[in-house]
Amino acid sequence: MRYLLNHLDSAWALTLIHLRLSLIPLLLGLLIAVPLGAVVWRRTALRRLTTLSASIIFTIPSLALFVVLPLIIPTRILDEANVIVALTLYTTALLVRAVPEALDAVPVNVRDAASAIGYSRIGQLLKVELPLAIPVLTAGLRVVAVTNISMVAVGSVIGIGGLGVWFTEGYQADKSDQIVAGIIAIFVLAVVIDLLILAAGRFITPWVRAKPRRRASA
Amino acid sequence: MSFLQQALDYIFTADNWGGSAGLGARIVEHLQYTGIAVAVAAVIAVPIGLVIGHTGRGSFLVVSTVNALRALPTLGVLLLGVLMWGLGLLPPTAALALLAIPPLLAGTYAGIANVDPKMTDAARSMGMSERRVLTRVEVPNALPLILGGLRTATLQVVATATVAAYASLGGLGRYLIDGIKVRQFYLALVGALLVTVLALLLDGLLALVVWASMPGSGRFRRRMPQPLLDDEVRVDTGTRSRTPDYSGEQSSLTVEGW
Numbered sequence: 001m002r003y004l005l006n007h008l009d010s011a012w013a014l015t016l017i018h019l020r021l022s023l024i025p026l027l028l029g030l031l032i033a034v035p036l037g038a039v040v041w042r043r044t045a046l047r048r049l050t051t052l053s054a055s056i057i058f059t060i061p062s063l064a065l066f067v068v069l070p071l072i073i074p075t076r077i078l079d080e081a082n083v084i085v086a087l088t089l090y091t092t093a094l095l096v097r098a099v100p101e102a103l104d105a106v107p108v109n110v111r112d113a114a115s116a117i118g119y120s121r122i123g124q125l126l127k128v129e130l131p132l133a134i135p136v137l138t139a140g141l142r143v144v145a146v147t148n149i150s151m152v153a154v155g156s157v158i159g160i161g162g163l164g165v166w167f168t169e170g171y172q173a174d175k176s177d178q179i180v181a182g183i184i185a186i187f188v189l190a191v192v193i194d195l196l197i198l199a200a201g202r203f204i205t206p207w208v209r210a211k212p213r214r215r216a217s218a
Numbered sequence: 219m220s221f222l223q224q225a226l227d228y229i230f231t232a233d234n235w236g237g238s239a240g241l242g243a244r245i246v247e248h249l250q251y252t253g254i255a256v257a258v259a260a261v262i263a264v265p266i267g268l269v270i271g272h273t274g275r276g277s278f279l280v281v282s283t284v285n286a287l288r289a290l291p292t293l294g295v296l297l298l299g300v301l302m303w304g305l306g307l308l309p310p311t312a313a314l315a316l317l318a319i320p321p322l323l324a325g326t327y328a329g330i331a332n333v334d335p336k337m338t339d340a341a342r343s344m345g346m347s348e349r350r351v352l353t354r355v356e357v358p359n360a361l362p363l364i365l366g367g368l369r370t371a372t373l374q375v376v377a378t379a380t381v382a383a384y385a386s387l388g389g390l391g392r393y394l395i396d397g398i399k400v401r402q403f404y405l406a407l408v409g410a411l412l413v414t415v416l417a418l419l420l421d422g423l424l425a426l427v428v429w430a431s432m433p434g435s436g437r438f439r440r441r442m443p444q445p446l447l448d449d450e451v452r453v454d455t456g457t458r459s460r461t462p463d464y465s466g467e468q469s470s471l472t473v474e475g476w
Contacts, residue, residue, distance in 0.1 A: 055421075056418070059373060059414075059417050059418050059421045060414050060417065060418075061376070061377030061378070061380065061410075061413045061414060061417055062377065063377070063378075063380050063381070063391075063394060063410070063413075064377075064380070064394070064409070064410035064411070064413045064414050065410075067394060067398070067403075067406045067407060067409075067410040068407065068410050068411070068414075071221060071222055071407070143288075146285075146288045146289050147288075149289070149291075150288075150289070150290075150291050150292065153291040153292075153293055153294065154291075154292065154293050154378065154381055156293065157293065157381055157384045157395060158394070158395070158398050158406075159398065164291070164293060164294075166294075167291070167293050167294045167297050168297075168384070170297065170301075171297040171300070171301065171384075171385070174301060176298055176301045176302065179294050179297050179298045179301065180294075180298065182291070182294050183290070183291055183294040183295065183298065186289070186291045186294065187286075187289050187290060187291070190288070190289030191285075191286075191289050194285065194289070
């Protein structure tokens with residue numbers, strides 16, 4: 001704990017790197033997954049293909065992907081870009097499965113009402129169905145955010161920056177207080193990001209807040 | 219592509235598989251870390267999930283434990299463990315078990331808590347004790363979700379067990395981490411490829427187990443005692459667990475909210 005307080009400067013610098021490496025992929029993944037998920041939603045064959053490839057991508061261990069990626073795309077080994085591409089892939093893989101499922105869950109009467117008042121297919125998707133899918137998306141995003149933060153920490157083993165550096169440095173210098181400081185910093189970071197996404201999700205879905213009673217499971 | 223060629227050459231050379239530091243031994247070590255950690259996590263998480271799911275008391279505890287443990291960095295716990303307890307099986311087991319507990323706990327809890335109350339009420343009205351309701355009705359119906367949690371846990375542990383090598387332990391991470399340390403990237407690639415194959419194989423295997431555990435689907439029918447109203451009973455129990463409810467804020471495997 002004292003280590004953390006004595007090294008607030010470097011903690012802040014490392015936190016910024018950590019956030020950059022874990023949150024840029026989160027945004028990119030979201031930007032890819034939502035349109036992709038919406039496009040494959042009503043197309044059974046495409047949807048199966050997407051789900052299958054997403055599960056295979058998700059199965060590849062992150063540390064392995066960091067190392068293998070330079071072979072597939074023109075980046076250098078041990079480059080930050082590898083981490084960003086790899087984590088973007090994971091984010092997309094997780095969210096792209098959630099989007100069609102969330103769209104499936106939109107009640108039929110809501111859909112019928114929307115088309116009855118004259119929404120076009122696209123308008124209905126953008127203004128009715130996707131907004132109703134937000135709670136499922138935020139749930140997915142929270143899991144991905146926390147996972148990404150811990151994956152970046154593991155990346156320090158192969159020389160990737162971020163707060164995980166305190167683990168490898170502390171281990172080599174036999175300083176357990178530095179490792180403890182790293183654990184606390186990453187833990188706090190993960191919890192804060194998690195709560196921020198939760199709060200943002202609640203903020204943009206006022207209708208969920210309006211009726212807090214849980215729907216009884218069917 | 220020469221790295222890939224070198225890596226594949228290495229993997230497909232029989233000499234590299236034998237011995238105490240060969241590929242075979244490293245794979246066994248890797249599976250050993252994974253197996254022990256998942257077993258320890260299951261021994262801790264499954265009973266807690268069963269009790270909380272059955273009684274409905276302490277669901278808050280499940281949600282907060284799951285979220286908190288997810289945020290705990292495995293690498294930090296592992297390295298701290300090595301500094302505190304020295305080398306050995308204990309640090310990786312503890313670190314990886316902490317990683318495996320959230321999905322197992324969430325899966326078990328969600329599985330039991332989502333069993334149709336009509337079924338448990340029917341079981342009680344037939345005179346089953348609470349223990350029998352849990353073991354004969356709730357557990358079989360929750361099995362797909364419990365095993366789904368086991369699948370997620372195993373996948374994460376097998377992928378993360380590579381970091382054990384950083385703490386001078388064995389496993390497939392040795393190739394990955396040593397390869398990077400000595401700048402022999404084809405060696406790192408050997409580790410990465412084998413871990414990926416191992417993860418895909420284990421995941422496929424467990425996906426099969428989850429599929430086989432769906433209740434009332436008629437698989438393994440011959441070995442099950444046949445109730446008189448065979449068909450009706452099967453249809454009733456089958457429909458629920460095969461169509462998880464995705465509506466609303468909660469998705470089945472990830473316990474969200476707080």
